[in-house]
Amino acid sequence: MSRVGLHLRVPWTSDSLVRMPKRHASRSFLLIAASVAAAAALCAQGQAPPALPKLEKIKDDLYLIANSDVTPEAMRYWGGNITVLLTKDGPILIDAKYARAHDDVVAKVKSLSDKPIKYVVLTHNHGDHSEGAPALEAMGATVIISNDDRENMARAPNPTWLPQVAFIGQSRLYLGGKELQLMQYRGHTRGDTVVYFPASRVIVLGDLLTTSDLMPPIVNYGDGGNWTDWTASINEILKMDFEYAIPGHGPMVTKAQVAAIRDKFVAIQQRVRVLNREKKTQEEVSSTLMNEFHWAPANNIPGMIQELR
Numbered sequence: 001m002s003r004v005g006l007h008l009r010v011p012w013t014s015d016s017l018v019r020m021p022k023r024h025a026s027r028s029f030l031l032i033a034a035s036v037a038a039a040a041a042l043c044a045q046g047q048a049p050p051a052l053p054k055l056e057k058i059k060d061d062l063y064l065i066a067n068s069d070v071t072p073e074a075m076r077y078w079g080g081n082i083t084v085l086l087t088k089d090g091p092i093l094i095d096a097k098y099a100r101a102h103d104d105v106v107a108k109v110k111s112l113s114d115k116p117i118k119y120v121v122l123t124h125n126h127g128d129h130s131e132g133a134p135a136l137e138a139m140g141a142t143v144i145i146s147n148d149d150r151e152n153m154a155r156a157p158n159p160t161w162l163p164q165v166a167f168i169g170q171s172r173l174y175l176g177g178k179e180l181q182l183m184q185y186r187g188h189t190r191g192d193t194v195v196y197f198p199a200s201r202v203i204v205l206g207d208l209l210t211t212s213d214l215m216p217p218i219v220n221y222g223d224g225g226n227w228t229d230w231t232a233s234i235n236e237i238l239k240m241d242f243e244y245a246i247p248g249h250g251p252m253v254t255k256a257q258v259a260a261i262r263d264k265f266v267a268i269q270q271r272v273r274v275l276n277r278e279k280k281t282q283e284e285v286s287s288t289l290m291n292e293f294h295w296a297p298a299n300n301i302p303g304m305i306q307e308l309r
């Protein structure tokens with residue numbers, strides 16, 4: 001199994017991790033400044049910011065904070081999905097969106113529970129899932145991530161915040177009579193965390209799965225992801241007993257839909273292997289994948305050509 005060590009920028013997700021200024025006071029200020037700058041940039045382009053995220057009920061104790069517009073623009077502004085599990089001892093969040101979503105996220109969780117947020121589990125290190133975590137920690141939550149993706153965060157230029165709790169392989173969270181199973185897989189990054197709720201047979205897959213055609217699955221080679229491990233991970237995950245899967249971006253899907261996405265990306269990999277044997281150029285590989293699969297993220301193609309020789 002070949003390993004590639006390229007550092008590639010991906011089209012719709014930040015691999016620049018969490019960039020936080022050093023101290024809390026200046027952090028809040030800079031976060032506000034960053035939000036204002038982003039809003040100003042949108043206004044300068046004559047665009048209103050994307051609509052606020054929406055709150056969707058999945059089960060009595062399980063909610064999704066999802067972008068109202070399933071577009072790359074809304075993703076770049078607000079970030080990925082947040083899953084909320086309610087327990088009698090406080091809510092648990094899976095992922096944290098961008099920092100500018102903080103007030104809206106806190107208000108939405110408050111509308112569900114008067115208890116403080118107890119834990120935030122990060123599916124991986126990318127900013128659209130993790131940038132909001134430090135402000136939740138400052139409110140008293142404990143932030144958990146896989147040790148490998150914590151190391152991805154630590155490798156970023158000038159990291160100023162890192163989660164205090166990291167696990168290797170597997171972990172369990174027990175709170176208020178509820179159980180969460182945390183499992184580490186490799187694919188989108190080297191340490192993707194999958195969160196399984198056995199009581200409701202729902203699984204949160206982070207960016208191992210995205211379900212919008214506008215934001216299809218990609219791997220981040222720079223953070224240790226690759227398509228060979230992605231496929232093995234999804235195959236393992238499909239052996240588990242779940243009904244619905246919550247992706248990093250896009251709407252919740254059934255287990256059968258997860259299998260269909262797996263099949264599509266297995267076919268794409270097989271096609272790249274054939275194109276490699278035919279010594280096709282990067283441009284030819286891209287145009288073939290676009291024509292046949294409507295998928296060809298520019299920053300995944302060079303890594304795939306290397307990986308799938």
Ligand SMILES: [Zn+2]
Pocket residue numbers: 013124126188207
């Ligand atoms: Zn990501």
